[in-house]
Amino acid sequence: MKRLITIASLLLLAACGEPVARNQGVYMLIDTSGTYTQELDKAQQVINYTLARMNPGDTFAVASINTGSFSEKNIKAKVTFDDRPSVTNKQKQAFQQSIQQFVDETKPAAYTDITGGLLQAVEYLNEKEPGRKTILIFSDLKEEIKEGYNRDVPLQLDGFSLVALNVTKLRSDNMDPNEYLGRLQAWQGKVEQGGGSWRVVNDLERLEKILP
Amino acid sequence: MTQLLDSLPLWLWFLLALVALFVARKPVHQGVFALARFFHQSLRLGANAVANAEQRLQDRNREVLLAAGREAAERHVEREFDRIEATMKKELAQYPALHRKLCEQLTAIDEDYVRSAEVPPEPTNWAKAIKAVAEIPAKSDPVVGDVLETIHHSMRKAEAKALEAYRESARERHQLLKRMMPNWRSMLSTLGRVNKSVDSVIHRAKVLDGHMERYEEIVQGSDRALRMLSSSSLVQFFIASFVLAIAVGGALINFHLIARPMTEMVGGTSYIGSFKVADISALVIILVEITMGLFVMECLRITRLFPVISALSDKLRMRMMWAAFVLLFFLASVEAGLAFMREILMQEDLAVSAQLRGGEVEAATSGVYWITTAAQMGMGFILPFALTFVAIPLENFIASARTVIGLLTTFFLRILSVVLRLTGTAALRTGSLLVRLYDIVIFLPLWLENLYFNWRAGSASEATAEEA
Numbered sequence: 001m002k003r004l005i006t007i008a009s010l011l012l013l014a015a016c017g018e019p020v021a022r023n024q025g026v027y028m029l030i031d032t033s034g035t036y037t038q039e040l041d042k043a044q045q046v047i048n049y050t051l052a053r054m055n056p057g058d059t060f061a062v063a064s065i066n067t068g069s070f071s072e073k074n075i076k077a078k079v080t081f082d083d084r085p086s087v088t089n090k091q092k093q094a095f096q097q098s099i100q101q102f103v104d105e106t107k108p109a110a111y112t113d114i115t116g117g118l119l120q121a122v123e124y125l126n127e128k129e130p131g132r133k134t135i136l137i138f139s140d141l142k143e144e145i146k147e148g149y150n151r152d153v154p155l156q157l158d159g160f161s162l163v164a165l166n167v168t169k170l171r172s173d174n175m176d177p178n179e180y181l182g183r184l185q186a187w188q189g190k191v192e193q194g195g196g197s198w199r200v201v202n203d204l205e206r207l208e209k210i211l212p
Numbered sequence: 213m214t215q216l217l218d219s220l221p222l223w224l225w226f227l228l229a230l231v232a233l234f235v236a237r238k239p240v241h242q243g244v245f246a247l248a249r250f251f252h253q254s255l256r257l258g259a260n261a262v263a264n265a266e267q268r269l270q271d272r273n274r275e276v277l278l279a280a281g282r283e284a285a286e287r288h289v290e291r292e293f294d295r296i297e298a299t300m301k302k303e304l305a306q307y308p309a310l311h312r313k314l315c316e317q318l319t320a321i322d323e324d325y326v327r328s329a330e331v332p333p334e335p336t337n338w339a340k341a342i343k344a345v346a347e348i349p350a351k352s353d354p355v356v357g358d359v360l361e362t363i364h365h366s367m368r369k370a371e372a373k374a375l376e377a378y379r380e381s382a383r384e385r386h387q388l389l390k391r392m393m394p395n396w397r398s399m400l401s402t403l404g405r406v407n408k409s410v411d412s413v414i415h416r417a418k419v420l421d422g423h424m425e426r427y428e429e430i431v432q433g434s435d436r437a438l439r440m441l442s443s444s445s446l447v448q449f450f451i452a453s454f455v456l457a458i459a460v461g462g463a464l465i466n467f468h469l470i471a472r473p474m475t476e477m478v479g480g481t482s483y484i485g486s487f488k489v490a491d492i493s494a495l496v497i498i499l500v501e502i503t504m505g506l507f508v509m510e511c512l513r514i515t516r517l518f519p520v521i522s523a524l525s526d527k528l529r530m531r532m533m534w535a536a537f538v539l540l541f542f543l544a545s546v547e548a549g550l551a552f553m554r555e556i557l558m559q560e561d562l563a564v565s566a567q568l569r570g571g572e573v574e575a576a577t578s579g580v581y582w583i584t585t586a587a588q589m590g591m592g593f594i595l596p597f598a599l600t601f602v603a604i605p606l607e608n609f610i611a612s613a614r615t616v617i618g619l620l621t622t623f624f625l626r627i628l629s630v631v632l633r634l635t636g637t638a639a640l641r642t643g644s645l646l647v648r649l650y651d652i653v654i655f656l657p658l659w660l661e662n663l664y665f666n667w668r669a670g671s672a673s674e675a676t677a678e679e680a
Contacts, residue, residue, distance in 0.1 A: 020483070022481070022483060023481060048568040048569065048570070049568075051568055052564075052565055052568045052569075055480065056475065056479070056480035056481055057480065057481030083475070083479030083480055083481050083482075084475065084476050084479065084480070085472070085475055085476060085480060085557055085560075085561075086476060086556075086557060086560060089560045089561065089563075089564045092564050092568070093564060093567060096567065096568060
């Protein structure tokens with residue numbers, strides 16, 4: 001009887017304790033600058049895969065990277081999935097339609113404000129407080145800030161996993177690969193300095209690597 | 213320390229050590245022996261305590277086994293008495309009516325028999341007169357001849373009438389006898405039924421005798437009964453374990469049928485500890501169903517896990533049985549609904565996955581769709597009722613597990629006792645061995661001491677001889 005009471009008490013304590021968040025939040029940044037807009041079909045493929053991996057309670061947002069990305073207006077679609085699987089399925093369908101509209105209507109931007117997009121992603125995910133926070137950056141990682149925009153802001157990326165996807169090589173990278181490698185290294189240093197983890201996935205045939 | 217070691221040569225240290233060991237020989241021996249005896253006695257005490265515990269456990273197991281056997285035998289005897297009672301109620305409760313019917317039939321047969329008795333025809337009173345007339349000597353007299361002729365005619369007519377009457381009477385008797393036939397047959401059938409009932413009772417009585425003999429053996433606590441019960445208990449344990457494993461498989465299938473759709477009811481993101489609330493809810497539903505099944509079985513007196521339920525009045529027990537059955541039926545219906553929901557969710561998932569892959573969304577209207585849905589719903593409805601029967605192997609498992617656990621514990625205690633005893637003996641022998649080893653190390657001083665004692669003994673004997 002004593003043992004039973006002890007087990008019941010432990011169960012109650014476990015139930016009343018601080019709830020552990022088991023959901024995940026994914027924020028995807030899509031580069032829409034210049035010729036990279038041609039890669040949007042691949043981005044859609046990644047979005048669909050991510051949607052398929054989402055569970056009730058998860059959060060997913062897709063935002064574009066353009067001239068000034070530190071803005072809620074850049075978020076093209078966002079959703080926090082309902083507790084019920086049936087509602088989750090409907091939300092996924094609606095989300096996909098929003099993305100389709102975004103892909104159809106997007107026009108190339110002149111600048112690439114990746115840092116602004118990251119700041120927006122961090123702010124959004126911190127607000128949602130998911131158990132795991134992942135930022136997917138679908139870009140060639142070549143940042144071009146418009147004059148007058150200050151992006152010399154330290155990134156607070158504790159607990160964030162950043163995955164760079166489809167980091168294409170530019171014409172100049174082909175001439176000097178050090179430029180490409182240096183770009184990747186610079187971003188890795190920046191992210192890890194901010195406390196986050198960094199990975200690069202260029203093979204989109206193996207999307208299972210992007211989400212834990 | 214190193215300086216101290218270096219201050220003297222090694223051989224001198226060795227010599228000093230030998231001397232020290234020689235001087236300390238007796239107390240070291242005593243100490244080693246004392247320690248060995250201490251371990252030996254402690255371990256022996258431990259072994260004795262374990263052996264006593266084993267004996268007590270064995271006695272307890274014996275009591276438990278006999279009590280379980282006694283209870284089972286009592287149950288069998290009770291069942292047999294119930295069957296006999298049922299036979300008596302069914303067949304022999306109508307015995308007074310049967311007896312009355314038999315009496316009535318016998319009376320009817322008797323009356324018919326009496327009525328069918330053949331009555332010899334009465335001889336006519338005027339036969340003697342006719343004889344006298346017939347013996348008149350003047351037979352040639354025409355008057356006498358006419359008289360005789362007339363008498364002859366009268367006689368012929370009377371004879372014909374008598375024959376007719378006799379035939380009528382015989383026909384009536386035959387009719388009566390014919391009427392007796394159904395009564396005879398009915399009696400035969402009735403007596404046959406009585407015979408069958410009596411045979412059944414005799415058969416039950418023989419079975420009962422067997423149970424009673426077994427019961428007596430158990431009450432006497434004979435070794436044969438104990439062996440039989442022990443063997444039976446082990447067999448029951450393995451059979452019950454096997455059936456319970458199958459039931460656990462059924463419960464797991466049931467769980468998977470309803471766990472996913474439960475997220476629609478309680479949400480898929482809530483957790484208690486590290487378990488999903490939806491999973492816990494599904495598990496609770498299955499456990500409640502099993503509990504209801506247990507109650508149904510208990511109320512039907514198929515199992516006897518809860519003495520309180522067995523002790524209830526028949527009316528209350530049946531009410532409780534129906535309440536448990538209704539709840540079980542309700543939960544089974546809920547499960548069927550959840551199984552249906554599961555199929556819908558799966559179809560939705562497939563549709564969304566297809567859409568996300570960019571394929572065409574196939575409508576779930578293919579011809580075989582209803583088969584899986586019906587199968588899942590059927591399983592969702594039937595499995596709770598199938599799990600009801602878990603009560604029987606569960607009762608057997610609990611009853612036999614006591615014996616099996618007792619036997620295993622007894623075995624381990626016996627092994628422990630033997631190991632402790634052996635270790636104790638080994639400790640004692642190790643003490644002797646250590647003493648011998650100690651003596652081997654200081655063999656030189658011992659040899660010298662021996663020489664000295666021999667020399668002194670020799671000197672002493674020489675001095676005694678000189679004095680003498």
